[in-house]
Amino acid sequence: MKLKIAVLAGDGIGPEITQQSIKVLKAIADRFDHEFEFEDAIVGAAAIDLLDNPLPEATLDLCKKSDAVLFGAIGHPKYDNNPDAKVRPEQGLLKLRKELGLFANIRPVTTYAKLIDQSPLRPERIQGADLTIFRELTGGIYFGEKSTSEDGQSATDICTYSVEEIERMAHLAFKAAQQRRKKLTLVDKANVLETSRLWRKTVKKIAEDYQDVALDFLFVDNAAMQMILNPKQFDVILTENMFGDIISDEASVIGGSIGLLASASVGGDNAMFEPIHGSYPQATGKGIANPVASILSAAMLLDHFGLVEEGDVIRKAVATSIKLNVCTEDINKDNPYSTEKVGDFLEGLISESE
Amino acid sequence: MKLKIAVLAGDGIGPEITQQSIKVLKAIADRFDHEFEFEDAIVGAAAIDLLDNPLPEATLDLCKKSDAVLFGAIGHPKYDNNPDAKVRPEQGLLKLRKELGLFANIRPVTTYAKLIDQSPLRPERIQGADLTIFRELTGGIYFGEKSTSEDGQSATDICTYSVEEIERMAHLAFKAAQQRRKKLTLVDKANVLETSRLWRKTVKKIAEDYQDVALDFLFVDNAAMQMILNPKQFDVILTENMFGDIISDEASVIGGSIGLLASASVGGDNAMFEPIHGSYPQATGKGIANPVASILSAAMLLDHFGLVEEGDVIRKAVATSIKLNVCTEDINKDNPYSTEKVGDFLEGLISESE
Ligand SMILES: [Mg+2]
Ligand SMILES: [Mg+2]
Structure with missing residues (x-):
């Protein structure tokens, strides 16, 4: 090539x-x-x-x-x-x-047996963890309209997602899951947020094209707990921009080798x-x-x-x-x-x- | 009484x-x-x-x-x-x-030497951690306007905070810090979000009334890391609704005794x-x-x-x-x-x- x-x-x-x-x-x-x-x-x-x-x-x-x-x-x-x-x-x-x-940020978290003692987690929790996070990088609340009221007494941020933005992310993540352990976890807050419900609906639909991948869902607050309690449960995590920022930074420290972590930022071209x-x-x-x-x-x-x-x-x-x-x-x-x-x-x- | x-x-x-x-x-x-x-x-x-x-x-x-x-x-x-x-x-x-x-949710995280082995963290990281999280409970993106476009192709959530909502939270948190180790950490994303900037500005102003409390700031993604790497650095954490949801759930598992954790939800009356x-x-x-x-x-x-x-x-x-x-x-x-x-x-x- x-x-x-x-x-x-x-x-x-x-x-x-x-x-x-x-x-x-x-x-x-x-x-x-x-x-x-x-x-x-x-x-x-x-x-x-x-x-x-x-x-x-x-x-x-x-x-x-x-x-x-x-x-x-x-x-x-x-x-x-x-x-x-x-x-x-x-x-x-x-x-x-x-x-x-570059709309997708991809961050694998790998652990090395030799470095396990540098992890803040107990060895039995982290040993063997191997996950990768697909974070949407150009949408959501970080890039939404921002405003402060004229009197300075209130401020607003707007979070928006389109089906198209979600679809292109989902395809990337499902394809990666097919090359890995065939599990995809969507992290959202669909019990509360409208954008999360659109993510869930869209991802469920796309899952039909990837029958070999097992899809599950986790609320972001629960994901923040599970990343500490049992990171081995994760294969591919798919999530929106802000949740991805928080969860991928959290995930970056559990292996104890933050200095070894790579990333990709991917777009159409x-x-x-x-x-x-x-x-x-x-x-x-x-x-x-x-x-x-x-x-x-x-x-x-x-x-x-x-x-x-x-x-x-x-x-x-x-x-x-x-x-x-x-x-x-x-x-x-x-x-x-x-x-x-x-x-x-x-x-x-x-x-x-x- | x-x-x-x-x-x-x-x-x-x-x-x-x-x-x-x-x-x-x-x-x-x-x-x-x-x-x-x-x-x-x-x-x-x-x-x-x-x-x-x-x-x-x-x-x-x-x-x-x-x-x-x-x-x-x-x-x-x-x-x-x-x-x-x-x-x-x-x-x-x-x-x-x-x-x-009830606009404030308060969650202390205490560790007990006897239970330290139940923690997913290594003992030296968690031993002695003692923090409390003040989470705003009735504002922000969880309670903001939600909508889906007519064609169903996009969804929106709005995050709004007013100075008044922030002030009443800040006073509670500063007062708690005065009764504890006199440190308050505001968790926000002020490098990106307008609401976070309003939080930071408002909290800085109120800090003038609590000169005995040391105030610092942490971006939420960094906070998610620090909670694992060094939870002992925290005394009182103050934050908005969604960040508080994520960080307080994360914090609830580090001690290994989630079944022992109490909370208060406090309002004006x-x-x-x-x-x-x-x-x-x-x-x-x-x-x-x-x-x-x-x-x-x-x-x-x-x-x-x-x-x-x-x-x-x-x-x-x-x-x-x-x-x-x-x-x-x-x-x-x-x-x-x-x-x-x-x-x-x-x-x-x-x-x-x-
Ligand atoms: Mg980050
Ligand atoms: Mg929660």
Whole structure:
């Protein structure tokens, strides 16, 4: 397969971790005879420094004409901690998502036996949990009309969803469930909210096309409990924007390895892949940043284009590296490997196992 | 102090647990020379059976003219599992809250060293956590206008808050913080929602009247993480209706003793006190129901009228009973005490320690 990949490494540790992902993707291309073409563009604080714009036109153009975007991280204290800053790095990311029409955010939560002691949950609760959350990203109350009354005495936010917005999400989530354990849980608040009732009705209808997937429903308050009590019950979770924000952040900490979590943001014509962690500016250039979240987001990129076997090769290599403690200092405190060495090791595993 | 207390024991285990709370309150009245007058009224499934109305007028009248309502639990499978049921027990509770103007829901989460192994969290994370959540109960998106477009292709929910609704909540929460560890955390999503910005602005202003309370802010998605990662950081949490629903349910499971949690719903002129657990119909009449959540809600009733010393006497007695394993079978599996025996033991402790 031929893929044109825009690389937006961004700020802080973004460039050094993204470099390892490219290394790993190149090893995959070699092994499976694909042609991946990488092109860099600036974004975030780096772009503000140069062009006073966190998402320059040239960067957006490149993303639009590429098959996928590999994103590092953005954010820099000189803007983030300055309340007078007019342009902020994060605006680049929000605008990019919007311009590319990325309506679905996908966040897998995987656990590694070796890291189970870092989880805030008891081992028996979390061991073996493996779920993925499909969060609608461009609708709902976060993007609805907002207003304050003229006298300043009341404020309003409007939450709206259309059948179309729900359908395109549901199809993505059902398809993912078919590739996994064939279970889909819709998280909503259908006993109270009209939008939730529309979600439930629409998702039930679409479920008819995916008879092999078991569909169930959970109110968001109950979901927040179940994520702690028994996360192993979940396979694919589908939910609207705000509930997804809350539940996916909650889910991100139960495994104890938030630094290893990848994400995808997917639209009709575009897709972007990034670690969920930030730019971690204080670690920049020290070779201590963990590249695994970025590398796992590269694996999601491959999945997205149907290269699931290739994605699995990366995930297996990562599992091996963690088992062997070939890890950066956040995981391997006693004998840490550098960012680059971890990338090299994974590259080697992927090439070797041909 | 003279208090007229309406007793709405309700369905399932409601009557047997509420009976223990009355016993304990009577022991308090004796010891501290108060006059508590109790009057029973029917509610829930019991009231539907008799009068086809889950909240009969006479019950509502009694509640209105009483100082406080001691509530047991409602819900019965013959209505809950029947999709054709026109009146449901829960409607009685919702109507009661509305009619009494109970705008604040208060839920303390306490941990007991003896029960720490029942928590889904690792002991070091949860040990010593002691927080209380103030959730706005009558506003926000749950009670906003709802609509579906004529063609059925989109749905809308509206979230509105007024300064007045926020102020009355904030005063309650700040006052509670003054009686506790003097920390208040407002949970909102002020980076996105207009209503959250109104909450933040209003709460900041009111904070000026409570200089001894440290105020901080947390976005709801981050709060959902922090509740798992480090629940000990919280003292009083203040939040709007839907965020409070999610965060308080999440918080209810971290201690591992959801069956022991009490709650208060407070308005300008009325207040109601109830366990957060349900009517547990399958345990009815077996003497196995844990009365502690109800008894702790009776302690909250005392607090509400400024009888904090009296409330503390109950809480200390409960802590002692748990330490000594004088507990029902949900906690003491090997040598369980009956519902009534636990009530008797607590009554005895309270009377003795005079
Ligand atoms: Mg978030
Ligand atoms: Mg709830």
